[in-house]
Amino acid sequence: MALKLSGWGALESPPLPVTPKSSSSSSSSSSCLNFRTPRPPSVKCDYSCFEVRDVSYRPPGTEMSLLKSVNFSLPEKSFGLIFGRSGSGKTTLLQLLAGLSKPTSGSIHIQRYGNDGNPNQSPEPLTPERVGIVFQFPERYFMADNVLEEVTFGWPRQRGDLQFKEHLALRLQRAINWVGLNGISLDKDPHTLSGGYKRRLALAIQLVQIPDLLILDEPLAGLDWKARADVVKLLKHLKKELTILAVSHDLKELATLVDRSWSMKMGGILKEEPLRL
Numbered sequence: 001m002a003l004k005l006s007g008w009g010a011l012e013s014p015p016l017p018v019t020p021k022s023s024s025s026s027s028s029s030s031s032c033l034n035f036r037t038p039r040p041p042s043v044k045c046d047y048s049c050f051e052v053r054d055v056s057y058r059p060p061g062t063e064m065s066l067l068k069s070v071n072f073s074l075p076e077k078s079f080g081l082i083f084g085r086s087g088s089g090k091t092t093l094l095q096l097l098a099g100l101s102k103p104t105s106g107s108i109h110i111q112r113y114g115n116d117g118n119p120n121q122s123p124e125p126l127t128p129e130r131v132g133i134v135f136q137f138p139e140r141y142f143m144a145d146n147v148l149e150e151v152t153f154g155w156p157r158q159r160g161d162l163q164f165k166e167h168l169a170l171r172l173q174r175a176i177n178w179v180g181l182n183g184i185s186l187d188k189d190p191h192t193l194s195g196g197y198k199r200r201l202a203l204a205i206q207l208v209q210i211p212d213l214l215i216l217d218e219p220l221a222g223l224d225w226k227a228r229a230d231v232v233k234l235l236k237h238l239k240k241e242l243t244i245l246a247v248s249h250d251l252k253e254l255a256t257l258v259d260r261s262w263s264m265k266m267g268g269i270l271k272e273e274p275l276r277l
């Protein structure tokens with residue numbers, strides 16, 4: 001089985017998304033200038049920001065708060081990094097952002113801003129469909145015995161709905177190209193891929209539907225130095241098109257990607273903190 005995939009070499013210019021993001025995040029910095037109207041300049045520079053406001057979390061049936069009034073924001077197409085000691089609450093926060101559990105209080109939304117820096121529409125909730133999450137050691141959750149089935153796991157199986165399947169197939173092709181998996185046979189057992197290629201596969205699964213926010217929990221954990229460098233290079237490419245929030249201990253290796261960083265203190269307290277390397 002081999003899907004004919006055209007041309008991007010691994011880690012060379014990734015294709016632009018075929019389908020634009022939702023209206024909340026579809027603008028790009030290229031819209032900031034309008035050369036046809038010299039004076040006064042007609043400037044349009046909308047952007048969207050993913051925002052977490054006063055989020056606290058206490059698991060149902062417990063008395064202990066795992067997250068305490070967490071606040072932060074991340075503009076579109078930037079890379080945020082959360083670091084902190086084991087057990088401080090980083091994964092718990094990512095699970096809330098991905099909609100896997102609900103905050104006890106607070107809000108998580110996408111806010112759009114105009115060129116004056118003020119919100120120009122009501123905030124939209126960050127629904128789970130708008131988020132992609134790659135868990136720590138994602139390869140442990142591979143279920144299928146070939147790459148194609150792994151990526152299409154959960155797609156509609158019933159006959160009919162051909163148009164929808166074709167649409168998904170195009171997205172699949174784009175996602176596979178995007179992460180540089182196009183040299184790999186779709187027949188291959190995912191468990192036999194190298195460490196770096198397993199991570200690419202896990203990313204491709206999340207990129208079939210272009211997420212407004214891509215969350216990565218310890219993306220470099222368990223990889224050898226070569227695969228780590230490979231994944232960092234890939235993330236650099238993905239960052240051009242996506243908003244990425246990662247949790248990692250590997251501050252040095254990710255530092256060149258990071259636009260904003262926060263440390264999670266024990267007890268679930270998040271503080272903005274520049275990387276000091």
Ligand SMILES: Nc1ncnc2c1ncn2[C@@H]1O[C@H](COP(=O)(O)OP(=O)(O)O)[C@@H](O)[C@H]1O
Pocket residue numbers: 059062066084085086087088089090091092093
């Ligand atoms: N459902 C839960 N109920 C009670 N405690 C939990 C639950 N999930 C996680 N914890 C605890 O919350 C703390 C933070 O866990 P976690 O978010 O996994 O930390 P990190 O990812 O920073 O290592 C840990 O002490 C963990 O044992």
Ligand SMILES: [Mg+2]
Pocket residue numbers: 090091092
């Ligand atoms: Mg964790």
